[in-house]
Amino acid sequence: MPPLANRDPDVLAGSIGGGFFDLPAGSVKLACALENEARFDEAEVQFGGSEQLGTMACPLTIARGARSNVLSTRRARAIAAQLVGASVEELAGLHHFGPEPTRRRSPALFLPRWTQAGRSLGIAMPLSLPSTLSPSKLARFVQCPLAFRYAHIDRFPEPSSVQQVRGTLVHRSLELLFSSAQGADRTRERALQSLSTAWDEVSESDEYTGLALDDVGSRRLVDDAAVLIGQYFALEDPTSVHDVGLELDLRTTLGGVELRGIIDRLDDLGGGELAVVDYKTGRAPPPDRSRSSLAGVYFYAMLCEEVLGKRPQEVRLMYLRDEIVLAESPTEQGMRGVRQRALAVWAAIDRACAAEDFRPSPSALCKTCAFQPLCPAFTGAKPTADEATAQRPG
Numbered sequence: 001m002p003p004l005a006n007r008d009p010d011v012l013a014g015s016i017g018g019g020f021f022d023l024p025a026g027s028v029k030l031a032c033a034l035e036n037e038a039r040f041d042e043a044e045v046q047f048g049g050s051e052q053l054g055t056m057a058c059p060l061t062i063a064r065g066a067r068s069n070v071l072s073t074r075r076a077r078a079i080a081a082q083l084v085g086a087s088v089e090e091l092a093g094l095h096h097f098g099p100e101p102t103r104r105r106s107p108a109l110f111l112p113r114w115t116q117a118g119r120s121l122g123i124a125m126p127l128s129l130p131s132t133l134s135p136s137k138l139a140r141f142v143q144c145p146l147a148f149r150y151a152h153i154d155r156f157p158e159p160s161s162v163q164q165v166r167g168t169l170v171h172r173s174l175e176l177l178f179s180s181a182q183g184a185d186r187t188r189e190r191a192l193q194s195l196s197t198a199w200d201e202v203s204e205s206d207e208y209t210g211l212a213l214d215d216v217g218s219r220r221l222v223d224d225a226a227v228l229i230g231q232y233f234a235l236e237d238p239t240s241v242h243d244v245g246l247e248l249d250l251r252t253t254l255g256g257v258e259l260r261g262i263i264d265r266l267d268d269l270g271g272g273e274l275a276v277v278d279y280k281t282g283r284a285p286p287p288d289r290s291r292s293s294l295a296g297v298y299f300y301a302m303l304c305e306e307v308l309g310k311r312p313q314e315v316r317l318m319y320l321r322d323e324i325v326l327a328e329s330p331t332e333q334g335m336r337g338v339r340q341r342a343l344a345v346w347a348a349i350d351r352a353c354a355a356e357d358f359r360p361s362p363s364a365l366c367k368t369c370a371f372q373p374l375c376p377a378f379t380g381a382k383p384t385a386d387e388a389t390a391q392r393p394g
Contacts, residue, residue: 060086065094127153127353132251132260135296138345143365148349149358150371158370160207162221167281168207169225170320171264172198174279175246177238178265186238191229195222228281228320235318235325242268252306254339257346261300266312273313276300284319290326293317295338301330302338311335 060083062076073090080086130137130152141148150156176194177186199222202208213221232238245266252259265277278297285293297315305311317326352358360377372378 060084061089062086063089063091066090066092067094127356129153129350129353132258133342133346133349134260134262135299138299138342139295141345141349143363144361144369145352145358146360146375147365147369147371149352150374153353153358156371156374160210161368162211162213162217163282165202165208165211166221166225166228168205169195169198169202169221170228170281171247171279172201173225173229174232174264178241178243178246184239186241188230188233191233191238192226195226195229199225231320231323232279232318234323235320241265242270244268244274250300250303250307252303254306255343255346257343259299259303259306259342261296261303263300263303266304269313272310274304274308274310275314275316276304276312277316277318280317280319281321282319284322284324284326294326294328298330298334298338299342302335302342305335 060080062080064073064076073088076088080088127149137148137152140151151158173191173195176197177191180194181187181190203218211217243265245263248263248266250261250263263276264279267275267277269275276297278300284290294315294317297317301312301315311330311332314327314329319325360375362377366372366375366377369375
């Protein structure tokens, strides 16, 4: 990081006053992700930062959030006037540190621009690969490579949703039901007690507090979770379940890639046979998409085979809201396909990081994507000139 004494006093004051969150114990926390801040400062050192701006002959852009109270329009224009071919770009709706004062992330927002500037000067700044590959990351990349980059490489913050928190609440409630009771004690009443305990935990989490729900919204959230837990009992009898793993975190290395998955529940079916069980609180897919929805549990089955030395006899998705169960028996050919697909996707991610080429893939999922303000499909910005081959595996 450049010496603090060399920084503009107004910018330094703004960074100190707005770049941190106050913590209950009286300490503070950096508002943006540490790795983004580190990469931004590293880029500034490599690029030369403000010390080199006056020597630049290429066109420059001074970018500022339109709501910034750190860098005014007048000051930005004054800086631009002293440079060769410089212009000022106002980013609508943004404060100096990001979309809103409580969610500041300027390094994450400007890293793509800064990286492109570095590349134009011949500075190699390839993107870092994620540390692991999980079913959710794999699915995210296949659905939209650009959203994958924003979420898992740049690690831009994504707002929580009621659906997400409800899922967390239901999953934790069922975990507590199975971990705290055995056999005949796994009743509906015990499940509702587990829900109460889970709510005490979840209601203190950042995931929940970020929703800023009023009392009515919170009550509706808990009531909906209670309905889903009640519907779980229509799908199976928990008193007859012999679970051997809850929220089981499995990891293995395959072809130099660390694969990871957290299994909701691993059951012993008797005779040494296993079943992977995954709870779903959303709607069940239409019949023509039911097969593809099993990709995640097949990934878990592959992890079981690699780590535990045993291929599960069954993988099972339990859609609580629709009271539907999807189940299949993994085959050797199916497991081979899972491994091949995981390695193919990782190779595509590797190529995309090396080329810094993650393109959007517009679909119905765009409706709920938090990255719309940054996405070329919505902003109208063109892709990079040196487009690489498509990163989706065949």
